[in-house]
Structures are given as C-alpha cells and as structure tokens.
Amino acid sequence: MNLRRAMSIAAVVAMTVAVTACGLQGDGGTTRKQVTMDEQQAIDRAEEIIHQAADGMSPKPTLERTGPRPVGPCLASDGRSADDRVQVTLFYELTGVPGSQAKKLVLQARDAWLKLGHKSNSSDEDWADPFPRVGMRTEPDDYWMEAITGVVDRAKGEGLATLKVTSPCFLPPKQSSTSSTADPVALDTPQTDDPAERRALDHSSRIYEALQVKSAPTQEGEGLRTVQDAADTSAHHTWSTQPLTTTETVRALARAQEYFEGAGWNVRHVQTGAGTPAVVALHVEEGTVAQLAPSTTGAVRVAVTTPVLRPASADV
Structure with missing residues (x-):
C-alpha cells in the first residue's frame, strides 16, 4: 500500500x-512513579489477578498463556532518554469452551473483578455487542487488566476470550536491572x-x-x-x-x-x-x-x- x-x-x-492505555496510567506527566519490586513479584501479582477472573467461570475454560517473555521495557518510556524501568504483561487465552461462550466469559471476568473492588476504566461498554471488552485497574497497586473478545466467526457470533494484565512500570533491584530487558x-x-x-x-x-x-x-x-x-x-x-x-x-x-x-x-x-x-x-x-x-x-x-x-x- x-x-x-x-x-x-x-x-x-x-x-x-x-x-484504554493499559499500564501507562500515571506516566503521562513529568513525575514518574518510582515503583520498586522484582520481576517475580510482578508476575505473581498479575497471575493472581488473572485467576481472580477465571477461577469461578462457568463453563470452566483452560488458561493458555501466550505472548512474548512477560517482562519487557516500560512502554511509557519517551524513547529519548535512559529508562531502566520494566513492565510485566501477561496474556491468557480462555480455551476449551465453545466460541459462543466468549462473551459470557468476558462478563464473568468483569463481575469477578468488580466484586473484589477493582475499578472500571470502561465508561462506554455496549453489552449488546456480541464481542465486548472490559478495561479495569486495581487500587492502590495500579495493575491494569482487560477481558477481551476476539472475533473468530462474526456470522455465527463466535469469539475467543482473552485476559490481559499489565503491571505498573517498575524499577527492579539493581542486581537484576541489566538483565530485565525484553527477550x-x-x-x-x-x-x-x-x-x-x-x-x-x-x-x-x-x-x-x-x-x-x-x-x-x-x-x-x-x-x-x-x-x-x-x-x-x-x-x-x-x-x-x-x-x-x-x-x-x-x-x-x-x-x-x-x-x-x-x-x-x-x-x-x-x-x-x-x-x-x-x-x-x-x-x-x-x-x-x-x-x-x-x-x-x-x-x-x-x-x-x-x-x-x-x-x-x-x-x-
């Protein structure tokens, strides 16, 4: 083209x-959040949020983790200066259930997260849409998550549900900062x-x-x-x-x-x-x-x- x-x-x-700018909230100004944790802590917390949404689902899906290595450079970096912060992003496809159930799984993820007090970032959800998406975040640790319906067959109303969780940008301990880049x-x-x-x-x-x-x-x-x-x-x-x-x-x-x-x-x-x-x-x-x-x-x-x-x- x-x-x-x-x-x-x-x-x-x-x-x-x-x-929704997942995981980037709070980085648009001149003052950055100086969050310090190690990679495993960030991954464990993201996994916990995924399971908060998925463990009570019916029909019960299989969680299939996809995506690149979960730890990568902070996407809020302006690209013009050194930035040692990194970020965790986990993607899980919800497999093993009929495609017609994808919308139902997304709604169940929303309800489970809301029940735990997580905040919605989506002010314009259209639940009449056969392929909705949900954007939410945790407080006060500021993890951002989405429940997403990808279209598999629009004519049949079949989709693929995916859960995504993105950590805030964080600065790893010094001993691991040089080895925490994307793979x-x-x-x-x-x-x-x-x-x-x-x-x-x-x-x-x-x-x-x-x-x-x-x-x-x-x-x-x-x-x-x-x-x-x-x-x-x-x-x-x-x-x-x-x-x-x-x-x-x-x-x-x-x-x-x-x-x-x-x-x-x-x-x-x-x-x-x-x-x-x-x-x-x-x-x-x-x-x-x-x-x-x-x-x-x-x-x-x-x-x-x-x-x-x-x-x-x-x-x-």
Whole structure:
C-alpha cells in the first residue's frame, strides 16, 4: 500500500474512539512513579489477578498463556532518554469452551473483578455487542487488566476470550536491572542511522513480538525505504509473516491489537478479501500508521509508515 493510501487511512483512524492505555496510567506527566519490586513479584501479582477472573467461570475454560517473555521495557518510556524501568504483561487465552461462550466469559471476568473492588476504566461498554471488552485497574497497586473478545466467526457470533494484565512500570533491584530487558525474537531488519527509519524499524520489531509468529524471507517490494509524497517524506517498512491458518491469523491479530491498545495507539478494522479484517493502528503523537493485513496466501503483511519529523516552522 502506498503512502497516500496509508495517510488516508491514518485520517480515518484518528477519528476512532479513544482506547484504554493499559499500564501507562500515571506516566503521562513529568513525575514518574518510582515503583520498586522484582520481576517475580510482578508476575505473581498479575497471575493472581488473572485467576481472580477465571477461577469461578462457568463453563470452566483452560488458561493458555501466550505472548512474548512477560517482562519487557516500560512502554511509557519517551524513547529519548535512559529508562531502566520494566513492565510485566501477561496474556491468557480462555480455551476449551465453545466460541459462543466468549462473551459470557468476558462478563464473568468483569463481575469477578468488580466484586473484589477493582475499578472500571470502561465508561462506554455496549453489552449488546456480541464481542465486548472490559478495561479495569486495581487500587492502590495500579495493575491494569482487560477481558477481551476476539472475533473468530462474526456470522455465527463466535469469539475467543482473552485476559490481559499489565503491571505498573517498575524499577527492579539493581542486581537484576541489566538483565530485565525484553527477550525479542529476532526480526531480520536492516541497520540505519536515519531517525525516521529507526522509528519504523522499532515499531516493526514490537509488532513482530506481539504477533508471536515467524516472519517470512523478504519478498520483492518489501523492506525499508523512504517515500516522498508531495511535500511529505516518510519512512516505510514492509514485511510478511509465514503463512498461517485462519485461527492462527485471528489469534495473532488479536495479540497485535492488544499491544497497540496497551501502548496507546488508535485501532480500527478494515475488511479484506482474505475474510479476516485487517488491523490498522495510528500512533497519534508521531503520525505513524501500522497496517496488518491478512492475505489470501495465509501470510499477514505488515506495513509501518512514519513521517520524517521536522522542526516546526516559525511561520506556523
């Protein structure tokens, strides 16, 4: 997809409703929360919150933990200065129950968390929607959690329920701070000194980690390039996953959507010829657009377009 089309989609995405910024609350100002704990404490607390929602569910699902290594860099970092804080994020798919029960499981997770006094972040839930989502947080330790219904078969009303818990950003003990970085799966990306190209490659790497599927060898027309469109210049990085089954595609895109929403992107879906909707996300502050589009070959094609940021003109 060319840059003109990408920017057109960006304008549409910008008008979508605001999303829940899980785990980032309290980091938008100049004063950071200086939470100190070790990784295992953060994981144990996140696991406890997951089980608070799932243990009383009926029908009883199987908890299937997915996702990259749970401890990674703090997503609230501004990316321009050193930040040793890390963050725990756990994803659990609720398997072993009919897809028609996904909505019921999400509602049960909400009720269980509310009963324990956790606070809702969702002011506009539409429980008539066959695929609802719930956003909540704990007090005073500020863990953020979601119960999410991913669409498996819209016509049949079948979904896949997922629970996600994100810890606050925290500073590990000194002895472990150097070993608490993310454990990224290698995406073969080129090296560059250009800031916009580095930004595009960084977003691609995070998307790759969220998808949790292997990338395919670089195809003709894919890779990193600079695109000029009228007065705008952007860095554009494209790549593809290996072919996936329909179920694998749905689950991978659901994980990517969870990452985008947790990192504060605006997200929408676009219908494709492959049947499964594409995920289009906008990073409002940067103007970066990410597109994850299933193809008829089974591969998910990823495109990240980020504008070259120039100093504001004095005439503006």
